[in-house]
Every structure is written in structure tokens, then in C-alpha cells.
Amino acid sequence: MNSILLLAQKEFENSKSDIFPFIFEGHQYWLKKARETKPDILQYFFYKFFPFELLIPPSRKNKDEALKFESTKLGELHKLGINVPNIVVKTDKYFVLEDSGLSINTILKDKNISSDDFYFYVDLVIQELAKIHGFGCFHGGTQLRNLTFKDNKIFFIDFEESFDKDVDIKTLQYRDFLLFLLSFTKIKELTFRIDYERIINRYLELSKNFQFKTKLIAFSKKLSFFLCLFKKDFIKNRVGSDVKYFFELIEILISMEKNAK
Ligand SMILES: Nc1ncnc2c1ncn2[C@@H]1O[C@H](COP(=O)(O)OP(=O)(O)O)[C@@H](O)[C@H]1O
Ligand SMILES: [Mg+2]
Incomplete structure (x- = not known):
């Protein structure tokens, strides 16, 4: 042994x-x-x-x-x-x-991180995600905590999740991307606003999964009723920041449709 x-x-x-x-x-x-x-x-x-x-x-x-x-x-x-x-x-x-280094979540949550550094890591992550998807694979747990950084490289960890054979790969890749986007809503420490549209466009450009934009907008529209509810002050003032950031993202996604028109 x-x-x-x-x-x-x-x-x-x-x-x-x-x-x-x-x-x-x-x-x-x-x-x-x-x-x-x-x-x-x-x-x-x-x-x-x-x-x-x-x-x-x-x-x-x-x-x-x-x-x-x-x-x-x-x-x-x-x-x-x-x-x-x-x-x-x-x-x-x-x-x-x-060991594959420090979690990206920890790196991006640093309140002192500059916007340039932030997007340096985010762009690297998107490249790696698009690479996995380009090979016709999915990750299954693309939250930022399951990505690490070491020796100037992004690593993926945590591949436990699998799905029924009937679920097609594009659906799983879209799920990956949505999970990835949503995990940014947990970052509360930054001194600047996260530019989701930039993140989305970069991923679309690299992965060529352009149809995901329509899917994201459709996803957010399904939640527009909840967005309206959330905007009522008596609800807004009672929910935690997770929910707040989640609806901020939904609002951005809905506005992406208007921008595209
Ligand atoms: N090879 C590794 N290198 C660095 N950190 C790791 C590694 N494997 C696991 N970790 C750390 O442990 C945490 C949990 O591991 P993970 O495989 O994601 O398990 P879980 O299924 O419980 O989420 C990760 O978020 C990461 O911080
Ligand atoms: Mg994990």
C-alpha cells in the first residue's frame, strides 16, 4: 500500500x-x-x-x-x-x-476586490464553462463555490449531480448557466454593481448557445408576477438580501428583452 x-x-x-x-x-x-x-x-x-x-x-x-x-x-x-x-x-x-486552490466564491466575495479583478476571474470562469459545454458536457453544480482558482487556472469540482437520460444536454447546459448566474446574487460585499448583461453576453459569445438568452428572458417573465409582488414596499422591506438580489437579476433579464428590441 x-x-x-x-x-x-x-x-x-x-x-x-x-x-x-x-x-x-x-x-x-x-x-x-x-x-x-x-x-x-x-x-x-x-x-x-x-x-x-x-x-x-x-x-x-x-x-x-x-x-x-x-x-x-x-x-x-x-x-x-x-x-x-x-x-x-x-x-x-x-x-x-x-487541491485545486481557493474557491472563486471566496475570491469574488472580497470586499476589496476591484471591478477589473472581478471580471478577470469571471471571464476565466466563463471560458471554462463554455469549454465544458463546447465538449457537449454539463457540470450540474455550477455555483461559484464549486469553482476554484489555482496557478492562474479555473478548476471545476463537485460533479455529483446526474439527471434522467431523457433530459437533453442543452437543457442541462442552460440549467448550468442559470445556476451560475444565480450564484452571483449571493455576493453582497461588492462596492460596484454586477453587470449581468456583460456576463451573459460573454457566455453566449463563447458558447454559441445564443438561444439561452431567449430562455433566460422567458424564465424571468414567468417570475414577473412575483417581481411585482416583491416591489411592494411591505414585502420588499421584509425579505432578505438573497431575495432582493434575485429579483434584481430577474429585472435585469426582463430589461434585456427591451434592450434587444
Ligand atoms: N480539490 C479541491 N481543491 C480545493 N478545494 C476543494 C477541493 N475539493 C473540495 N474542495 C472544497 O470543499 C468544498 C466542498 O466540496 P464539494 O466537492 O463541492 O462537496 P459538496 O458536494 O459537499 O458541495 C468545496 O466548495 C471546496 O471549497
Ligand atoms: Mg459543492
Whole structure:
């Protein structure tokens, strides 16, 4: 048995966390335990009433299936030349990844980040996302916390989610993009406004998924009733900033249609 496997095994047995870092020979690694994936009941419920791509429930997988799915996908994307961390140990209970740096979410949430730096990272991320999509793949968990930055490169992590075979790849790529956009609404620390239109246009340009713009506008229009509600002061003043930023994005998406006319 090689020594990283010995250490990983010890860490696996002693840790209660599902995913955690450890150091081996001066380098950081991440151990991820097998765990089942299942959509929550609430998501099923909402999906019945609001069949938006964003809410498509992921497939249920037992521990073994989930581990096999994620590690296989990491291997396949790596072969395609997409930046994902290398798997250095794999057993039937867990796998160990090389460290792929700091989460993009953490980097972008820095209140001192300049707008130039912000878009430097965002553009890199969009390039990588468009690259995955260009290969006819999807990520499944494109929130900013599942993207990392190391050695001037963006890496993708967290590939657990899978979907029914009937869901077509463009739908999953659109879901990726929507998840990605929505994850920006969680950033509250910036001194400047996020230019969503810039982000959207850059992605469309690189991915050539131009039809997503129409889909985004249609998505936001379906929510226009809620947007009207939200604009009522007695609601607006009561909701958290997540909801506020979410509706800000919806408003921007709706206005994109007007700009396009
Ligand atoms: N290879 C890695 N390099 C750097 N950070 C990692 C790595 N793997 C996991 N992480 C960190 O651990 C967090 C959780 O890992 P992730 O695979 O996203 O699990 P979960 O399914 O619980 O979201 C990530 O958001 C990231 O901060
Ligand atoms: Mg994650």
C-alpha cells in the first residue's frame, strides 16, 4: 500500500466530515466520502408547479453509484483537457483529490476586490464553462463555490449531480448557466454593481448557445408576477438580501428583452 493511501485511510476512519482537506508530504489533498445523492421532496413538489430547468430534480444515486459517477466524470473531463483536480486515491468508500486552490466564491466575495479583478476571474470562469459545454458536457453544480482558482487556472469540482437520460444536454447546459448566474446574487460585499448583461453576453459569445438568452428572458417573465409582488414596499422591506438580489437579476433579464428590441 502506498503511503498516501495509508494516510487517507486513517483520515477516512477518523473523520466525521464527508469532505475535508489533509496534508501529505507538504501538499494539501481533499478526501470525499461516498454518499448518496437525492433530490429533496420540496424540489419535486416545486418542479410540478414550476417546471423550470433550474428545478429539474437530480437522479437519486446510492453511495456506490454516486462515487462511481463523480470519479468517472472527473476522469473523463480530465482526458478532454478540462481543468479538474486529479484523483490520487480511489477506494470503494472515498476518493482523494489534489487541491485545486481557493474557491472563486471566496475570491469574488472580497470586499476589496476591484471591478477589473472581478471580471478577470469571471471571464476565466466563463471560458471554462463554455469549454465544458463546447465538449457537449454539463457540470450540474455550477455555483461559484464549486469553482476554484489555482496557478492562474479555473478548476471545476463537485460533479455529483446526474439527471434522467431523457433530459437533453442543452437543457442541462442552460440549467448550468442559470445556476451560475444565480450564484452571483449571493455576493453582497461588492462596492460596484454586477453587470449581468456583460456576463451573459460573454457566455453566449463563447458558447454559441445564443438561444439561452431567449430562455433566460422567458424564465424571468414567468417570475414577473412575483417581481411585482416583491416591489411592494411591505414585502420588499421584509425579505432578505438573497431575495432582493434575485429579483434584481430577474429585472435585469426582463430589461434585456427591451434592450434587444
Ligand atoms: N480539490 C479541491 N481543491 C480545493 N478545494 C476543494 C477541493 N475539493 C473540495 N474542495 C472544497 O470543499 C468544498 C466542498 O466540496 P464539494 O466537492 O463541492 O462537496 P459538496 O458536494 O459537499 O458541495 C468545496 O466548495 C471546496 O471549497
Ligand atoms: Mg459543492
